[in-house]
Amino acid sequence: MVRKIVPNTFLVSGGGLATELKIGQLSYTPELDAVAHSEGDDVIVKIVMDAMTIKRQGWKSAIASGKLAPYYIGDLNGRPKLLYEGDSPRNLDALPFADLEFLRRDIDGNPLLDWYLRVPIWSTSANNSSAVPWQDEDVVPKTTSVSSRGCKYHCSYCYRETQGGDNWGVRSAEHIVAEIIHNVERYGERFHGFPDDNSAIRPRRFDRLAELFKQHGLNVKWGTHTRLDEMAGLNKTTYQTAESMARAGCTYVGFGPESASPPVLEAIGKG
Ligand code: SF4
Known part of the structure; x- marks a missing residue:
């Protein structure tokens, strides 16, 4: 076209x-x-x-x-x-936040930014398959950004290279909080979505996020994606991940378990 x-x-x-x-x-x-x-x-x-x-x-x-x-x-x-x-940035904190003002209006005068802020990241009205426990009005205005890129696992069906793959990286808690404060002041944000591939790739970083949320009196809730085994404490690297995330304001985590069958999990390289 x-x-x-x-x-x-x-x-x-x-x-x-x-x-x-x-x-x-x-x-x-x-x-x-x-x-x-x-x-x-x-x-x-x-x-x-x-x-x-x-x-x-x-x-x-x-x-x-x-x-x-x-x-x-x-x-x-x-x-x-x-x-x-493309290549992976050495330091994700060096990248500027997305300038949402570019979405203010499209060429036909449609209020894109308002539509973006008013639709929850995960819900029926967002037209995605996520099961959510909330009313839409409780999780808007929302904004979104990734808090990490890439993933160290190698599930055979996953196109994780688009966010760096093995060259995974995380933004610092300071960088994330600065963006959220900016979006609260500018857009009245109440919920932030981190549609990462695997946000618990370095689980201990959520502790610092919790400290900073407390320090700044931030009452913003957030959600993200990660792996069930990381949340359930089944991995060597796992550190009270769920508790740490909840203390930092996390109210939603999306998982893709794919299968409960060990042979299938083995076949797809789920780990
Ligand atoms: S754990 Fe998730 S993000 Fe990582 S390779 Fe598997 S499906 Fe992709």
Whole structure:
């Protein structure tokens, strides 16, 4: 559709599918000019620079100038293609918070930011499958951001590389609290969603979060995703994770147990 409406636009796909298929996605979706796999924080700058070069100079001259290096990979099905490789930020605290003001209104005047704040992250009205114990009005306004990226486990069905995979990283409690305070002051946030792959990857960090919530008198509740075995104290690294999270204001944890059958858990690499 985009290619039909604006034929000369530079189309790039990222995220889970792009990260899993890489060059394969260029065949799977031939309308794309480029695919960007893994995390996008650094490579997005190069993507925008390349798009500007192509727009100003045209494809032929942009390619001949060498400015599309190192991600230009030649022609595929008669069209030039690029394959971008994202990397993991060394320090997640160095990244700025998302600027939600960009969502204030869309081009047709729709109040996107208001819609985003007023719909719970997990609920029937959010149209996701999560079972929740609350009334929607008790968990809005909400905002969302990840508190960690990546995961050290290797479940065979999981596209965790899109958030760093084995190069997992966590934001500090100080960084998270600064964002929540900002969102409370600006948007009256009452609930924060952390849709991490596995937020209990370093469980002890929730203790510091609890201290800071207390210190700042924050009455914001939050929810996240992690593993059942980590919460249930079945792992060597586990540390009263559930208690620590609850002390820090956590009221919701989403799990994907996948199966209760040991052979199935073994087969899918659940660990
Ligand atoms: S534990 Fe969760 S996030 Fe980690 S690899 Fe398995 S499914 Fe993916």
